[in-house]
Amino acid sequence: MQWARRAVWGVAGLWLSGCAIAEWQKIGTPRAEVLKDMGRPTLTVPLPAGGERLLYSRQPAGQQVYHFDFDAQQRLARVQQVLTMQQFFALRNDVDTRASVLQQFGPPALVEGVASFKGDIWTYRLLDNGASRQAHVHIDPAGVVRRVMFTDEVFNDSDPLD
Structure with missing residues (x-):
């Protein structure tokens, strides 16, 4: 049931965006x-x-x-x-910057921080062979990319309507 609801929202999103593909x-x-x-x-x-x-x-x-x-x-x-694993793998640690990431991928879906890294973590949502993933670009206070990590995107399937 959850997949059907997501499919309906996806089609609605295309319709609302003026159907420009x-x-x-x-x-x-x-x-x-x-x-x-x-x-x-x-x-x-x-x-x-x-x-x-x-x-x-x-x-x-x-x-x-x-x-x-x-x-x-x-x-x-x-x-x-361009929101692909290959494009994120092409980012160069200690070379690419906040500006180059922004020009390549646009604004992230989420900006957050963690105690174990001094700087921002820019998170982008992407599809990898049909699987929902997230790319996490670690950008230090000087604006330099220090690392890129990937995680699976986890959806809350405990919807009371299911």
Whole structure:
């Protein structure tokens, strides 16, 4: 019963978001058209050679972050879902920063701290082969990534309506 309720909420979320599906955007589409379909992006990041990235995040409730990369002529060149284990594995400890994590993944679903680490832990929700996971990016007070850890996302299935 719990899975059915989650499926209904997922479909409702798509309906409420105007049914704009990131993967359905066609390469070569003008930036203005993508903005009309997708709405205001979470972040805008300049790219080399005059291009621009529009980042659309479905955090904190969703498990996707999309990059819409535009060329210098403001035409869509690439759409990529980046909230993946591989993208988090690509983060470099002691090199990447709070700013680079924000530009790659957008705002986290949760920011928290623990006694055993001095700094913030940014938590992102993602899907890994159909399993709900969480990536925890440890960022020290200087803004440097120190480690990335993963956990399974645990749902409370003790719903009184089941």
